[in-house]
Amino acid sequence: MNLQAKIDQKQATICVIGLGYVGLPHATAFAQAGFRVLGLDVNARRVVAVNAGHSDIPDVPSETLAPLVASGALQATGDYSRLAEADVALICVPTPFDDMKTPDLAYIISAAEGIAPYLHAGQMVILQSTTYPGTTEEIVQPILERSGLRAGQDFHLVFSPERIDPGNQQYSAHNIPKVVGGLTPACTELACRLFGHLTPAVHAISTPRAAEMTKLLENIFRSVNIALVNELALLMERMNIDIWEVIAAAKTKPFGFMGFSPGPGVGGHCIPVDPYYLSWKAREFDFYTKFIELAAEVNADMPEHVVRKITAGLNLAGKALNGARVLILCVAFKRDIDDARNSPAQRVIELLLDSGAEVAYYDPFVPSFVVGGTVLHRPRLTLRSTPLESGLAGADAVAIITGHSGVDYAQVVTSCAIVIDAVNVTSALPASSGRVIRLGAPMPAASPPL
Numbered sequence: 001m002n003l004q005a006k007i008d009q010k011q012a013t014i015c016v017i018g019l020g021y022v023g024l025p026h027a028t029a030f031a032q033a034g035f036r037v038l039g040l041d042v043n044a045r046r047v048v049a050v051n052a053g054h055s056d057i058p059d060v061p062s063e064t065l066a067p068l069v070a071s072g073a074l075q076a077t078g079d080y081s082r083l084a085e086a087d088v089a090l091i092c093v094p095t096p097f098d099d100m101k102t103p104d105l106a107y108i109i110s111a112a113e114g115i116a117p118y119l120h121a122g123q124m125v126i127l128q129s130t131t132y133p134g135t136t137e138e139i140v141q142p143i144l145e146r147s148g149l150r151a152g153q154d155f156h157l158v159f160s161p162e163r164i165d166p167g168n169q170q171y172s173a174h175n176i177p178k179v180v181g182g183l184t185p186a187c188t189e190l191a192c193r194l195f196g197h198l199t200p201a202v203h204a205i206s207t208p209r210a211a212e213m214t215k216l217l218e219n220i221f222r223s224v225n226i227a228l229v230n231e232l233a234l235l236m237e238r239m240n241i242d243i244w245e246v247i248a249a250a251k252t253k254p255f256g257f258m259g260f261s262p263g264p265g266v267g268g269h270c271i272p273v274d275p276y277y278l279s280w281k282a283r284e285f286d287f288y289t290k291f292i293e294l295a296a297e298v299n300a301d302m303p304e305h306v307v308r309k310i311t312a313g314l315n316l317a318g319k320a321l322n323g324a325r326v327l328i329l330c331v332a333f334k335r336d337i338d339d340a341r342n343s344p345a346q347r348v349i350e351l352l353l354d355s356g357a358e359v360a361y362y363d364p365f366v367p368s369f370v371v372g373g374t375v376l377h378r379p380r381l382t383l384r385s386t387p388l389e390s391g392l393a394g395a396d397a398v399a400i401i402t403g404h405s406g407v408d409y410a411q412v413v414t415s416c417a418i419v420i421d422a423v424n425v426t427s428a429l430p431a432s433s434g435r436v437i438r439l440g441a442p443m444p445a446a447s448p449p450l
């Protein structure tokens with residue numbers, strides 16, 4: 001049976017390489033769609049957990065995973081030789097940057113090197129990790145061709161960007177449209193047929209590099225627009241205008257405007273990282289991506305602004321930041337998820353510690369949080385989430401960095417004299433007027449009741 005027939009009849013075995021926030025939802029979705037799935041991960045603990053039916057990825061509940069494992073539809077392994085059984089290899093490994101913000105392709109390279117010895121004629125390799133245009137053809141293809149097989153002739157090679165949004169209740173691997181760019185039209189066609197089993201909308205694009213660029217465009221669009229509202233938030237604070245009110249009003253325009261929210265900075269695996277992949281690659285073409293750099297600079301300055309607002313709040317109470325006890329709510333990089341990678345809370349906490357503040361944090365999703373150990377050469381420090389009640393009781397100021405929906409913000413604003421709200425979760429609270437300093441909004445008219 002050729003690969004197309006195997007895909008059409010769901011007889012293809014799919015090996016998902018990397019069982020993280022992207023890989024495990026895909027492994028699960030393909031198994032649910034009726035394919036036999038191998039999940040391959042270098043993290044032995046994750047392999048054992050998946051084979052026991054336990055998921056640590058919130059988008060994949062263990063109740064969903066366990067029956068798929070029990071039925072044999074999904075099996076995890078750490079053994080690359082199992083790729084010999086696979087018809088399709090889907091690469092979902094991390095693409096971070098190093099301390100100098102240079103793309104770190106080590107995980108993609110090691111995955112490709114792991115596949116190459118077991119690559120066989122007719123197999124399809126699909127890279128899903130976010131990366132700069134050219135990675136599939138310039139990095140992955142030559143490694144795979146060490147096998148002696150030729151991409152586009154003997155095996156199929158494709159880039160398909162991943163758009164999953166952890167914690168999003170509306171969109172998942174089952175209904176987010178896929179963009180597919182193959183090395184040849186035949187590669188594209190096969191990958192479209194495969195993803196057509198997962199999601200109703202698959203969009204074919206001419207080349208892998210156009211598909212790689214599509215993902216970067218999406219994330220750079222977000223980064224630049226977030227930077228724009230962040231900059232305007234700083235201006236509107238000075239002009240005594242509430243940016244949240246202005247954005248809500250602008251969103252009533254049914255065309256030509258899209259609302260973005262200001263905040264304490266950007267976090268996660270995508271928005272603070274991916275734009276740098278393009279600015280790095282652009283230099284090869286003697287091109288400087290000014291918007292990307294400017295947006296990154298504005299967004300990277302927001303934690304400092306949050307600390308300025310905490311300082312201003314303490315000033316109202318006649319207190320110095322040095323020696324003040326500051327409670328951070330919360331540290332995940334966005335609401336209602338457990339992912340704290342590159343969270344702006346990290347920089348806020350580091351700056352507070354630099355100024356001599358005592359910092360505690362509460363986050364129901366993130367039991368421990370590492371700060372320091374960054375390019376700024378601070379010592380690494382592991383903080384543990386404090387209970388909310390005692391954290392509030394002991395705090396001189398509370399800074400809301402991430403607005404998890406389960407937190408009782410009415411309790412927060414009545415428990416602490418100074419609350420800095422960087423994400424606008426307190427604006428509707430009646431008791432908040434004198435005590436809360438919101439990012440992007442005028443300072444409270446009255447001094448806080450102390």
Ligand SMILES: NC(=O)c1ccc[n+]([C@@H]2O[C@H](COP(=O)([O-])OP(=O)(O)OC[C@H]3O[C@@H](n4cnc5c(N)ncnc54)[C@H](O)[C@@H]3O)[C@@H](O)[C@H]2O)c1
Nearest residue numbers: 018019020021022041042043093094095110111129130162
């Ligand atoms: N997390 C997101 O929201 C998201 C959204 C869209 C795209 N992406 C992109 O998807 C890619 C994966 O991100 P993620 O968040 O799933 O990462 P992750 O860290 O959650 O998971 C990656 C997994 O890959 C494993 N791994 C690393 N090297 C490996 C190797 N050589 N062989 C096998 N397994 C290996 C790790 O052990 C880990 O389990 C990145 O390029 C990221 O930018 C992420």
